[in-house]
Amino acid sequence: MELFLTFGIVGLSTAAVYAVIGSGLVLTYTTTGVFNFGHGAAGMLAAFTYWQLTVGWGWPVPPALVVVLGVLAPAFGLFVERVVLRPVQDLGEAERLVMTVALLSGSIALARWVWDPNEPRPLPAFFADRPPLRIGPAVVTWHQATTMVVAVVVAAGLWVLLYRTRPGAEMRATVDDRALAGLTGADPLRANRFAWILGTQLAAVGGILIAPTVALDASQLSLLIVSAYTAAVFGRLRSLPLTFVGAVVVGCMESYLTGYLPQNPYLPGLRLAAPALLLILALLVFPHGRLRGRDRRLVRVPLPTMRGTWVFAGVVVLFGMVMATVLGEADLITYGPIFSLGVVALSFVPLAGYAGQISLCQLSMAGIGAVVWGHLGAHGNPAALLGAVAVAGLVGALVAVPALRLSGVYLALGTAAFAVVLDRWVFTLPSFDLWGIRIALFDQGSVAMNGPWLFGWHLDSGQELMVLAALCLALASLGVAALRRGRAGRRLIALRDSEAAYATLGGKPLTARVAVFALSAGIAGLGGALYGMQQRSITAEQFTFVAGLPLFLVAVIGGLGAVGTGLFTGTAYVWPLNALVVVAPWTQNLVALLPSLAGIGLGRDPDGIVTRFRRQWAPLGRDRAALTALAAGLAALWLLRLTDVIGGWALFLGALALALVTRAWADARGRAEPEVPVEWWGVRRPWQARDEEVMDRVIAGG
Incomplete structure (x- = not known):
């Protein structure tokens, strides 16, 4: 019985952390309509920063907490709201999802850059010098007690904020109808900003509380969010009480699996995977209503020609x-x-x-x-x-x-x-x-x-x-x-x-x-x-x-509807990243951030870069003279490389320069040709595959 109570207290302590993180996730989703895959990464960055201030630089705990929770976490929340998500707030659900995935991937890469992942970083628990409390045969450390008290305070505070104050009502109203909420005097931007700040602070609190009990690892801390996801899904992404119930289920399940799982070479991974398995089960069992703030933006899927393919x-x-x-x-x-x-x-x-x-x-x-x-x-x-x-x-x-x-x-x-x-x-x-x-x-x-x-x-x-x-x-x-x-x-x-x-x-x-x-x-x-x-x-x-995650982000940048996305993703993901490290080894950590930065900057374009490239290079494909010149030039460069007359970089730069020059030439030749009226297409100039779509639009409009 003593062992059962001990593992139960450990489970409740872990559940309190999941409840804090999960409540921040539900708060953000309930008030902004954005499901933040990078929510756990915010807690991870807060935990690393807290370690740097207290252990790395020797700061006292109170000022370190003030700086992390009162300054850096709100600043990070403002950055996410203003720079990452506000530009895609009016776009579709997929675009907002890509932004938060980019945030998760980028935060992990940033943490690995700043803090060497090969160096252990133990973080002391709160009040570690005080004797533990005893509840019957069980022992409760002051860190565990503090964690559970914080969870209760967070639960009460959020309920009062959302359901008993005007700012809370404004936050809940903006996700359903921003324009209508604005007519009542609410400020949707201010409400979203406040929600992101508070949600990020809750993630930071959870990250700092759980860091002393786990390894301070960027991936592991970021993926603790899977347990918080499970708790949030228990609450169907909108109920804080049910989210706390889900957190208790997840936390106690993990703890009791640690204590009672049989010693078997096939089972150790089961304890680590249990929250993800429970998340899948929760997704299947619980009914899911309309996603808050969900909209469907239909993006045209390019129709490739077989000749072009x-x-x-x-x-x-x-x-x-x-x-x-x-x-x-x-x-x-x-x-x-x-x-x-x-x-x-x-x-x-x-x-x-x-x-x-x-x-x-x-x-x-x-x-x-x-x-x-x-x-x-x-x-x-x-x-x-x-x-x-x-x-x-x-x-x-x-x-x-x-x-x-x-x-x-x-x-x-x-x-x-x-x-x-x-x-x-x-x-x-x-x-x-x-x-x-x-x-x-x-x-x-x-x-x-x-x-x-x-x-x-x-x-x-x-x-x-x-x-x-x-x-x-x-x-x-x-x-x-x-x-x-x-x-x-x-x-x-x-x-x-x-x-x-x-x-x-x-x-x-x-x-x-x-x-x-x-x-x-x-x-x-x-x-x-x-x-x-x-x-x-x-x-x-x-x-x-x-x-x-980086591979997914680069594919999104290329355009998920374009057949050329495969070659673009492989080339953009492998070639520049490795080539930059060879030329400038100091860019290795920066290179790991590039897919996330590109995803944040370009992932909001639903058409993708491949479709844009296709439009820009189409004149070259239609110009036989320019295309022949390009093929001859590339063949010559290839022959020079095979005979070791030029090196690999000369081949690459020469091919790039030749392609740009021939494309410019094809563009100039295309603009120089007189415009042929639509009714003479196929007579005065060859019929082109794209002409059918243009003709359909002309007929529909006429």
């Missing part, structure tokens, strides 16, 4: 061949993932771009594909590559089944929780037998990877694997483009636009969602297998939830 696929393969011939073996390992990670990024296009289903576990699907290839393809059997695609697709379909009743923020939460379960438990499992079949994942270590045998040829060198990855990316891009142009693609877009209308017209939403999840996961599994081949060996740390 074939040209693009050829460019991808040619690009891979050029890189394979000019890079050394070490550089091939560094820059080879351009194409394999490009395949993983391409998996977002049918799922998020066409069907509108937000998933944050695509890199985890890639990890499944990599593991399957590592074990089944150990001898290079190419059929194992199909097995990697099939197994990842099957897992994607299984993820889709419980996610069928989720959408928007809830779906993002569910897929994030699934990724965390894989990170903390499934990928850490040792080998085991299932129905007589030996199942081996990472087996608590690394998995060696080999290339495949194709037509009696073992593809195992860096050059061969890079060309193989480029060819797979080209074929996958052709397949995704064909899907968009076909009936299935139009059905997915109709499902995204209106699920009810889609079902009314005879569609099967459940079947379509399972199919697109399976397809997307299969593509990601293919990319993961190719990535593993190029890296020679893989570990579970390469496929974590946190590692997948």
